[in-house]
Every structure is written in structure tokens, then in C-alpha cells.
Amino acid sequence: MGCKAAGAKKIYGIDLNSSKFELAKQFGCTDFVNPKDHEVCIGNVHTMRAALESCHKGWGTSVIIGVAASGQEISTRPFQLVTGRTWKGTAFGGWKSVDDVPKLVQDYLNKKMLVDEFITHTMGLDKINEAFDLMHKGESVRSVVNL
Secondary structure, three states, X not given: OHHHHOOOOOOEEEOOOHHHHHHHHHOOOOEEXXXXXXXXXXXXXXXXXXXXXXXXXXXXXXXXXXXXXXXXXXXXXXXXXXXXXEEEEOOHHHOOHHHHHHHHHHHHHOOOOOOHHHEXXXXXXXXXXXXXXHXXXXXXXXXXEEO
């Protein structure tokens, strides 16, 4: 939703469970990748470099959201940046808690930001192990465990 709000034309959803892609369309994803079918890996420094190098010269922006393994470095040729590409990294979508949380809450209340729709399973505390199993299998987006 953040990418869509920022004006992105292509938004890639990446998940091991392709059944989630239909739901992801509701949140703005336009294209989908299952890493089992491609050589794509979140946190892979080679993929991060390829994302930058595939950006449009002059104004393309690549935003790194995955975390690479400890001690790994990411690099590219300076030409990739001096030709106008932008390489950024983000945590929490770049939101600042003091300034942005009230706006996020208002967007949620106005139904501009979907939150409830991410919940795919709700279960009691006695089913918490099932919730973890769903998470490990990649079969839930978000599970809510009630007391």
C-alpha cells in the first residue's frame, strides 16, 4: 500500500506461497514472484545489486527492504549511480513514529490503509501451535491469537 501511495507503477509481491498473490492484489501488488520458481531471495546482496541495475537510467529508484546476512556487503559500479539511479534502504517503510503514526491511524479509520484485511486466521490461545505452524509453512499472512 505504501508503494502504491508513493506512485509506484510496478509493485512486486514475493512469497513462497503463490496462493497469497490474489490477496496481495488488494494491497496494490501488480506482479508476483515465487522464489521457488526463480532465483530471487530476500536478503541476497546479488539480488539487491540486480534491482539497482535494472532501474531506469536517469530516475529509477531501488529500495532495499530485506536484511542481508551479517558481515555481507553490497556493491555496484559507480556508473550505476552517476547515471541518475537512486539506491535507498528502508526500515518500517520510512515511517517516523511521532509524526506519522497519527496519520497512519487516521488513514486506517478512513479505510485508506488496510490492516484488518491482512488477518487470515483467528484462533484461541489453545491453538497457538497451529498459528506457528501456519506461519512456518507460509500459509497465513497474519494470525491473531485470542486469550
